[in-house]
Amino acid sequence: MAMLIQVATFLQEYLYESGHKIKKNDNAVRLGVISTAMINPAAIIRPADSHGDVIISAVASRDLKAAQKYAKQYGIPKAYGSYEELLVEPGIDAVYISLPNGMHAAWATRALQAGKHVLLEKPFTANADEAKALVALAKEKNLVLVEAFHWQWHPAAHTVKSLLQSGKYGEIIRTEARMTTPVGTMPKSDIRWKWDLAGGSFMDMTYVVSATRYFLDAGTPKEIVYANARPMKEDKRVDEAMDAVLKFEVGNTGRVVDARVWTDMARPNIGWVIPRLWELPSIEIETEKAVIYFYNFMMPHLYHYISVYDKVSKETTYLKAYKGGPLWGTRGESWWSTYRWQLEAFIDKIRGKDPVHWVTLESSVAQMETIDAVYEKSGLGKRQGHA
Ligand SMILES: NC(=O)C1=CN([C@@H]2O[C@H](COP(=O)(O)OP(=O)(O)OC[C@H]3O[C@@H](n4cnc5c(N)ncnc54)[C@H](OP(=O)(O)O)[C@@H]3O)[C@@H](O)[C@H]2O)C=CC1
Numbered sequence: 001m002a003m004l005i006q007v008a009t010f011l012q013e014y015l016y017e018s019g020h021k022i023k024k025n026d027n028a029v030r031l032g033v034i035s036t037a038m039i040n041p042a043a044i045i046r047p048a049d050s051h052g053d054v055i056i057s058a059v060a061s062r063d064l065k066a067a068q069k070y071a072k073q074y075g076i077p078k079a080y081g082s083y084e085e086l087l088v089e090p091g092i093d094a095v096y097i098s099l100p101n102g103m104h105a106a107w108a109t110r111a112l113q114a115g116k117h118v119l120l121e122k123p124f125t126a127n128a129d130e131a132k133a134l135v136a137l138a139k140e141k142n143l144v145l146v147e148a149f150h151w152q153w154h155p156a157a158h159t160v161k162s163l164l165q166s167g168k169y170g171e172i173i174r175t176e177a178r179m180t181t182p183v184g185t186m187p188k189s190d191i192r193w194k195w196d197l198a199g200g201s202f203m204d205m206t207y208v209v210s211a212t213r214y215f216l217d218a219g220t221p222k223e224i225v226y227a228n229a230r231p232m233k234e235d236k237r238v239d240e241a242m243d244a245v246l247k248f249e250v251g252n253t254g255r256v257v258d259a260r261v262w263t264d265m266a267r268p269n270i271g272w273v274i275p276r277l278w279e280l281p282s283i284e285i286e287t288e289k290a291v292i293y294f295y296n297f298m299m300p301h302l303y304h305y306i307s308v309y310d311k312v313s314k315e316t317t318y319l320k321a322y323k324g325g326p327l328w329g330t331r332g333e334s335w336w337s338t339y340r341w342q343l344e345a346f347i348d349k350i351r352g353k354d355p356v357h358w359v360t361l362e363s364s365v366a367q368m369e370t371i372d373a374v375y376e377k378s379g380l381g382k383r384q385g386h387a
C-alpha cells in the first residue's frame, strides 16, 4: 500500500509539477542531493521544478557513473562520485539527504560541519542519542536542519489540527494511527529490512508516531503500555510489524490519553489473496463529542478525506483540503504535493522568513526518544547508526 501510493505520487508529480517548471531567481538556493535514492524525484527533484528560489545543482553517489547517469536523467548540472566531494563544494548552500536511516546522523553531521543547511529524510536518526548530538551541532553552526515530515506541511493536516483546536469537539480521549503495506510487496533486498541500516517497520513507518504527536501536541510518552513486535523471519532484530499503545500528555494540559500506533511492512492479505487496499496511512482521533478520521494523512495530495462523526447527532460530515487551509491562506496550488509544501517552508526558513509550520529540532528529538522507547519495550532494543 505504502509503496503503491509512492508510485502514485511519482505519477502525480510527473503530470503536474513537470508542467509547471518556472524560471529560477539569480540567487536561488543551490541544493545538492546526497544519494540516488528512489525517493529523490518525488521528494525534491520534481518539487523544485515549480519553485523559483531553489536549483538542484548537484547529485552525489557512491558510484560516479551512477551519479552521472542520474544527473543526465534529471537535468542536474553536476555529478560527484562520493558524498564528501559534494559537501566540500562551496557552490552548494543546502543538501537533501536520502540515505538509509542508519546513515542519516553521520552524513547530516558532515553536511552541517561543511556549512550546509540540511533537509534530512525521516526518521531523523537511528536513535535519540544521535538526534541530540545532531541538534546541538545545527544550533552551534546556526544552520537550518529539519526532518522531512512532508505530510505536516499539507493544508489537510492543518485542517484536522484546527478542528481539534476549535474546542467544538471537546478534549481528545484517544487516538489510533496505522500504516501498512501488503506482504511480498517490498523486496527482501530493500534497505527497510536491514538491521545494519536501521531498518524495520516502526522506523520506516514512523509517520504513525509523527501524526499522533502532532495532533496530540505531545512530546515523549509518559508510559509505553505495551509494544509487540513481529520480528522478521530472516533477522529477528528487525520488526516486520509493531503494535504499541503509548500514554501521552495532551499538550501541557496534564491530561494523559492512550495512543495506539501500529505499522506492518508485510501485512497479510485477506485469504492470502486480497490486499487491504483500503489501509492507507490514517489516524482516528476520538474526542469527547466526535470521532475524527483522517484518511491517507501521509500523502493527502493524492486523495484524502477527513470525516467527523458527531457522537450526539450521530451524523458524519466530510471535509477535504488540497489548498489553503488555516495556515497557508492564498499561497500554494491544489496540485502541490506534500513535498512541494515542505520545500516551500524549507526555503522560507533558509531565507530567514517564518515558515507557516515547522518540525522543530526538539520535536525530532522527542520523536526519536519515542521510537527508542517503543523498541526497548518490545525487547528488540533501540536501533544503531553507522557511517
Ligand atoms: N519522505 C518520504 O516520503 C520517503 C522517505 N524515505 C526515506 O528516504 C531514505 C531513502 O529511502 P529510499 O529512497 O527507499 O532508499 P533507496 O534504497 O532507494 O536509496 C538509498 C540510497 O542510499 C545510498 N546508499 C548508501 N549506502 C547504502 C547502502 N549501504 N545500502 C543501500 N543504499 C545505500 C544509495 O545511493 P548511491 O548508491 O547513489 O550512493 C541508495 O540509492 C530512507 O531514510 C527512507 O526512510 C523513503 C521513501 C519515502
Ligand SMILES: O=C1OC[C@@H](O)[C@H](O)[C@H]1O
Pocket: 002, 003, 004, 006, 204, 205
Ligand atoms: O517514507 C515513506 O513513505 C512511503 C513509503 O512507501 C515508504 O516505505 C516510506 O519510506
